[in-house]
Amino acid sequence: MRFSTSVSALAFAAVALAQDVTIHVGSVNGTSALAFSPSSVNATKGSVITFVFDGMPGNHTVAQSAFGKPCEPLEGGFDSGFIFVPQGASAPFPTWNLTITDDSKPIWFYCAQTAGPKGAHCLNGMVGAINAPTVNNTFEAFQAAAKTQTGVVAPSPALSGVNALASAAPGPLTGSFSGAAVPTGTVVTNGTSSNSTGTGTSTSTATGKTNGAGAIQISGLTAFVAAAFGIVFA
Numbered sequence: 717m718r719f720s721t722s723v724s725a726l727a728f729a730a731v732a733l734a735q736d737v738t739i740h741v742g743s744v745n746g747t748s749a750l751a752f753s754p755s756s757v758n759a760t761k762g763s764v765i766t767f768v769f770d771g772m773p774g775n776h777t778v779a780q781s782a783f784g785k786p787c788e789p790l791e792g793g794f795d796s797g798f799i800f801v802p803q804g805a806s807a808p809f810p811t812w813n814l815t816i817t818d819d820s821k822p823i824w825f826y827c828a829q830t831a832g833p834k835g836a837h838c839l840n841g842m843v844g845a846i847n848a849p850t851v852n853n854t855f856e857a858f859q860a861a862a863k864t865q866t867g868v869v870a871p872s873p874a875l876s877g878v879n880a881l882a883s884a885a886p887g888p889l890t891g892s893f894s895g896a897a898v899p900t901g902t903v904v905t906n907g908t909s910s911n912s913t914g915t916g917t918s919t920s921t922a923t924g925k926t927n928g929a930g931a932i933q934i935s936g937l938t939a940f941v942a943a944a945f946g947i948v949f950a
């Protein structure tokens with residue numbers, strides 16, 4: 717495709733729509749795997765990352781960590797809790813929606829599962845990244861570091877994270893699906909926490925933490941004006 721940049725396009729404000737992204741948890745192309753797929757994505761502020769727990773059988777988490785400590789919870793980070801999906805389960809699979817609140821910094825996450833025949837998932841490279849740099853602290857470097865860790869630290873359930881948050885717990889956790897140490901409650905848009913009846917049931921073993929610090933405005937149709945540059949397709 718031929719395209720050219722246009723100086724006149726600079727006169728117009730390009731509208732960058734929030735782009736929603738799906739990440740499969742525990743499956744790659746429909747096959748069970750100790751992986752997030754895709755494992756590294758870009759997402760603009762306001763975008764929703766929908767994690768789909770469709771690895772069968774699977775029992776995984778989406779927990780925020782730091783580049784330097786891939787398999788340990790980040791202070792103030794989000795954590796979905798353990799979502800169990802048995803072999804033979806059918807759609808709709810449990811999902812978890814994470815909204816990006818700052819796209820200028822990378823968001824690193826890992827699976828905290830240590831039980832099972834294949835060993836700790838993070839140490840097997842079950843990690844992911846949102847808005848990872850393309851040099852130095854890349855997703856590839858993060859994943860390589862995860863594989864050299866000697867242990868995995870269990871996270872605490874939390875809807876709110878650093879530069880991203882979920883407004884509700886993973887779900888549905890009904891039928892053959894279940895959760896352990898899943899967050900409870902909701903994070904409301906004006907930055908305060910509240911408790912409410914979550915969707916579905918869970919075998920939650922930990923008290924949910926809803927860290928509502930920081931006022932976050934979430935809207936369904938979020939558009940951001942990016943006036944920095946314009947590209948004209950011809």
Ligand SMILES: *[C@@H]1O[C@H](CO)[C@@H](O)[C@H](O)[C@H]1NC(C)=O
Nearest residue numbers: 743744745746747749751753
């Ligand atoms: C998954 O499918 C895509 C598209 O068919 C392919 O490019 C990719 O290599 C596959 N990944 C694996 C791990 O099989």
Ligand SMILES: *[C@@H]1O[C@H](CO)[C@@H](O)[C@H](O)[C@H]1NC(C)=O
Nearest residue numbers: 755756757758847848849850
């Ligand atoms: C994210 O965007 C940067 C800049 O456009 C690009 O170089 C990089 O490949 C993208 N990463 C992913 C995972 O798509």
Ligand SMILES: *[C@@H]1O[C@H](CO)[C@@H](O)[C@H](O)[C@H]1NC(C)=O
Nearest residue numbers: 775798800829830831894896
């Ligand atoms: C899923 O994994 C967690 C953590 O290892 C565990 O507490 C929970 O019992 C598991 N769920 C099922 C249904 O095996």
Ligand SMILES: *[C@@H]1O[C@H](CO)[C@@H](O)[C@H](O)[C@H]1NC(C)=O
Nearest residue numbers: 848849850851852853854857
């Ligand atoms: C990447 O790391 C090298 C070596 O530490 C450093 O010189 C360079 O500035 C870094 N690049 C970026 C974009 O951070």
Ligand SMILES: *[C@@H]1O[C@H](CO)[C@@H](O)[C@H](O)[C@H]1NC(C)=O
Nearest residue numbers: 766811812813884885886887
């Ligand atoms: C995540 O978002 C999708 C699309 O809006 C929705 O169908 C699903 O119910 C949401 N999941 C949860 C757990 O809220």
Ligand SMILES: *[C@@H]1O[C@H](CO)[C@@H](O)[C@H](O)[C@H]1NC(C)=O
Nearest residue numbers: 903904905906907908909910
């Ligand atoms: C916003 O926060 C206040 C407490 O500071 C609370 O009373 C109010 O209900 C909240 N508004 C909404 C829309 O959640």
Ligand SMILES: *[C@@H]1O[C@H](CO)[C@@H](O)[C@H](O)[C@H]1NC(C)=O
Nearest residue numbers: 901908909910911923924926
């Ligand atoms: C939420 O529920 C927990 C446990 O019942 C309670 O300790 C906490 O104070 C509640 N938080 C809010 C904001 O109501």
Ligand SMILES: [Cu+2]
Nearest residue numbers: 776827829837
């Ligand atoms: Cu896992």
